[in-house]
Amino acid sequence: MGDVVNIVLKRLGLGLVTLFVISVIIFGAVEMLPGDIAQAVLGQGATEENVAALREQLGLNDPAPVRYFDWLAGAVVGDFGVSLVSQTSVSEAIAPRFLNTLFLAGYAAVIAVPIAILLGVIVALLRNTLFDRVANVLTLTSISSPEFFLGYILILYLSVKTGAFPAIAKLSTDMTFLELLDRTFLPALTMVLVVVAHMMRMTRAAIISLLASPYIEMARVKGMPAWKVIVKHALPNAWAPIINVVALNLAYLITGVVLVEVVFVYPGIGQLLVDAVTKRDFPVVQACCLIFAATFILLNLAADVGAILTNPRLRYKK
Amino acid sequence: MESKRDVLLEIRDLKIEGYSDEKWIEIVHGIDLTLHRGEVMGLIGESGAGKSTIGLAAMGYARDGCRIASGSVEFDGMELTTTPESDRRALRGSRIAYVAQSAAASFNPAHRLIDQHTETPVHYNIRKRQDSQEDAMELYEKLRLPNPREIGFRYPHQVSGGQLQRAMTAMAMACRPDLIIFDEPTTALDVTTQIEVLLAIRDIVEQYNTAAIYITHDLAVVAQMADTIKVLLKGDEVEESDTRSMLDNPQEEYTKSLWAVRSFQRDQKQRPTGDAVPVVSVENIDASYGPVKVLEDVSFDIYAGMTVAVVGESGSGKSTTARCITGLLPPTKGRILFNGEELPADYRKRSKDQLRQAQMIYQMADTALNPKVLISEIIGRPAAFYGGLKGGALKSRVDELLDLIELEPSKYYNRYPPELSGGQKQRIGIARALAADPTFIICDEVTSALDQLVAEGILKLLDRLQKELNLAYMFITHDLATVRSIADEVVVMKQGKVVEQGPKNEMFTPPHHPYTDLLLSSVPEMDPDWLTTVVEERGVDNIGEAANT
Structure with missing residues (x-):
């Protein structure tokens, strides 16, 4: 097991390096945006004195590297500076929004991942049958429909016509957990529909690619029924690619949900990001991007560790 | 030898087709085969002869892209070609077992050896898990695996090729089957490991009076293992007879050509004398x-x-x-x-x-x-x-x-x-x-x-x-x-x-370096008594890997 710890530490180190590079890119990209930040923030009230004063106040007159390291030093301890628009702490603005996003992503993942893997196993077992084809067509349809379209369809049928679930996922602090689940069901379902196909098809492909292995033939000539061949003999060897695609989709659930949040008016980090971009609130934009990057890196790390833990060849030495 | 011994497996006019280029093509053209209880038959031929396909057909099994087209496979009074798949499946592993060519590839890398061993007996309620584990350890010991009580708890990658091949033979024995199909079980092994595995297989098959079909392309190997030999060529039978007469007196031209293959030998050249420089x-x-x-x-x-x-x-x-x-x-x-x-x-x-x-x-x-x-x-x-x-x-x-x-x-x-x-x-x-x-x-x-x-x-x-x-x-x-x-x-x-x-x-x-000697004397010879002689000379515990260290 010492090896696993070693690998994790190494990947974590590499992740930090990646994150550093990304922070440079984010900062540089924002720097390169055309126009003057102070002018953009002040908008119509941008007199020359106002702009100069704001530049002074925001420290925009310092050279870029100085400002970058100021920003980075803050970001490392969780202080992303002050919002240009609201003049409040960026961290305080982001924290509750990010938690909301994590909640929604977790909600969707708890439904989507088991369904996707189960379906993947079933279609691998029933490959090339009618069931396989129908599942294929349905999941392809759901993956190729834009989220906002799926969201509106669900609102139309599950909310407007039947009234089964609320159409708007506005949160308040006094809701019980069950109310919370009910309120956010439709956005979660939309996201489930978007990610389930990818994971299911990967599970199916990973399993089927193993079916020509000699150990699968061995399981068959040992008299194992088809489901056991798939579940006990193919699936355990297919985890690595499945875990990878799951991690990729989890990252998407966290970072790619802007449209769903907008449709359902859900107070997540995606909406915050979009608002910040339109208002040129750069500290918020930078912070959101950095958080998204960290999410990707952490999930990929988790996928690597998962792949190692499910592979006895890596877990146990010769 | 009495002619009416218990017949265990009777294959009549077996035809098998394979799917390629979008049509079914016959690859086994009407094979007959009779195997008695406790008998070991060697199937021999080059690749494409249909050896493995026939071996698997004896389990009522056809690989993906193959099908049994016609003929009958009767195992212990049961016609396998017409039996429902679920009944055939229940025979596999429990009454007819299979030992594959590469144990390293045929053991599932994700599970411990002993869990794979106990799978069939537990699934078909033939033994309880505990009981089957104990039995596995006994079999490991009989097959002379090192640390028989511990080795089963390893994963396949932690065990050497020769040991895996013996563990697979033990797995085939898990339900004490009536018939085992050995499909080139020693082809992937070094000679010094091969001899060990051959001996282990021969002993265990004799001990439990298990019938076996032994598939190989190596005549010297089959000579050690089989009572009778059937020679196949491109899905047809060439000839069949008991091992000794097949070796001493092959009838067909093809068989003779197989026997003669190892005779090619060119003259040995000497190093150039004088001050020639090596390439x-x-x-x-x-x-x-x-x-x-x-x-x-x-x-x-x-x-x-x-x-x-x-x-x-x-x-x-x-x-x-x-x-x-x-x-x-x-x-x-x-x-x-x-x-x-x-x-x-x-x-x-x-x-x-x-x-x-x-x-x-x-x-x-x-x-x-x-x-x-x-x-x-x-x-x-x-x-x-x-x-x-x-x-x-x-x-x-x-x-x-x-x-x-x-x-x-x-x-x-x-x-x-x-x-x-x-x-x-x-x-x-x-x-x-x-x-x-x-x-x-x-x-x-x-x-x-x-x-x-x-x-x-x-x-x-x-x-x-x-x-x-x-x-x-x-x-x-x-x-x-x-x-x-x-x-x-x-x-x-x-x-x-x-x-x-x-x-x-x-x-x-001779005289050789001891290792050269071991290598040379481990190469199977066409003499059916060769294995027995080598074992007598070296002693059971001093064969193969043990002698190597």
């Missing part, structure tokens, strides 16, 4: 993969027109030595000389002419040839690269090379590797090496993936080319029969060191 000199090289030292103080010379066979078991450093000579793995110590001149250790620092002089032919022609590239280009590329040939000159050079390897140029010029047979592919590999116009060729197990008749053709071709082009060969092999037929000198390697070297006739006559 290749390996001088005291050490090499490592990372921190692991894999070669230690390896030295030998190869003279023009001569063949040096480098023999040893897997992991002995044969291929690593070749990698050092070609500069793929720079040695950490020592020198490689080419015609007396020191070569840079790294191939990237060698001149084009130095690179041209040494070429390689690989074991798996399948993977060594790019399937998407035309034969003419595969051969033409090195000719163009080293010889600077273009256009018409290049084409006539490729034609000339195809002629050399005895393939009709007009027929093969515009074909792709997948359209060729294994032997033809290996010939293309040879032509590609010749295209550079080398003086030295490394042949890395070039015949071990081929059937014996085909392999013999390749050996004869290599021999002819050597005479015509005065080539020096380094011939890496673990097969001593190949050494006997083509080598002039032999280098025996073990654990990265040269244990013995010298002219072939000296190597094959």
Whole structure:
């Protein structure tokens, strides 16, 4: 097991390096945006004195590297500076929004991942049958429909016509957990529909690619029924690619949900990001991007560790 | 022998079809087979003879893309071709078991050995898990596996190939089946490991009076194991009789040709006298993969027109030595000389002419040839690269090379590797090496993936080319029969060191280094009593890996 710890530490180190590079890119990209930040923030009230004063106040007159390291030093301890628009702490603005996003992503993942893997196993077992084809067509349809379209369809049928679930996922602090689940069901379902196909098809492909292995033939000539061949003999060897695609989709659930949040008016980090971009609130934009990057890196790390833990060849030495 | 012993398996007019090019093609053309309880039948033939397909059909099983077209397979009074699949499945593993060629590939890497062992008995409620685990340990002990009470709790990658093959035999025994199909169980093993596995299999089959179908292409192996032998050719039976009369007095021409394969032997050449300089000199090289030292103080010379066979078991450093000579793995110590001149250790620092002089032919022609590239280009590329040939000159050079390897140029010029047979592919590999116009060729197990008749053709071709082009060969092999037929000198390697070297006739006559002796005496012979004799000489506990350390 010492090896696993070693690998994790190494990947974590590499992740930090990646994150550093990304922070440079984010900062540089924002720097390169055309126009003057102070002018953009002040908008119509941008007199020359106002702009100069704001530049002074925001420290925009310092050279870029100085400002970058100021920003980075803050970001490392969780202080992303002050919002240009609201003049409040960026961290305080982001924290509750990010938690909301994590909640929604977790909600969707708890439904989507088991369904996707189960379906993947079933279609691998029933490959090339009618069931396989129908599942294929349905999941392809759901993956190729834009989220906002799926969201509106669900609102139309599950909310407007039947009234089964609320159409708007506005949160308040006094809701019980069950109310919370009910309120956010439709956005979660939309996201489930978007990610389930990818994971299911990967599970199916990973399993089927193993079916020509000699150990699968061995399981068959040992008299194992088809489901056991798939579940006990193919699936355990297919985890690595499945875990990878799951991690990729989890990252998407966290970072790619802007449209769903907008449709359902859900107070997540995606909406915050979009608002910040339109208002040129750069500290918020930078912070959101950095958080998204960290999410990707952490999930990929988790996928690597998962792949190692499910592979006895890596877990146990010769 | 009474004629009306208990018949266990009766196959009548069995026809099996395989699906290819969008139609069903018959690959087994009406085979009859009768097996009695406790009897061991050897199925022998070249690849494509249908041995494995028939073996699996005896379990009522057909691989994906195959189907039993007609005929009957009657196992212990039950007609398997008409029985529902669920009933057939219940027979598999419990009453008819299968031992596959490569245990390393056939054990599931994700589960411990003992969990795979207990799977069938537990699934069919034949034994409780605890009981089956105890039984597994007993079987491991009977099969002389080390640490029988502990080894089952390892994963397949933690156990050596020979041990895995025995563990798989134990797994086949888990439900005490009436019949076991052994499908080339020792083909992938070194001779010293093979002998151990053969003995273990023979003992356990005798002990439990299990009937077996033993599939192999190695006559000497089947001679040790089988009571009767059936010879197959392209899905047809050639002949069948009991082992002794089959060996002493084969009836059919095909069988006789199989028996005669190992007779090819060319005259042994002597080193040139005087101050001739060897084409290749390996001088005291050490090499490592990372921190692991894999070669230690390896030295030998190869003279023009001569063949040096480098023999040893897997992991002995044969291929690593070749990698050092070609500069793929720079040695950490020592020198490689080419015609007396020191070569840079790294191939990237060698001149084009130095690179041209040494070429390689690989074991798996399948993977060594790019399937998407035309034969003419595969051969033409090195000719163009080293010889600077273009256009018409290049084409006539490729034609000339195809002629050399005895393939009709007009027929093969515009074909792709997948359209060729294994032997033809290996010939293309040879032509590609010749295209550079080398003086030295490394042949890395070039015949071990081929059937014996085909392999013999390749050996004869290599021999002819050597005479015509005065080539020096380094011939890496673990097969001593190949050494006997083509080598002039032999280098025996073990654990990265040269244990013995010298002219072939000296190597094959005593006294030997003890390791050479072990290697030589572990090669099965056509005598059916060979295994028994060797065991008596060495003692049961001193066979194979045990004797090796």
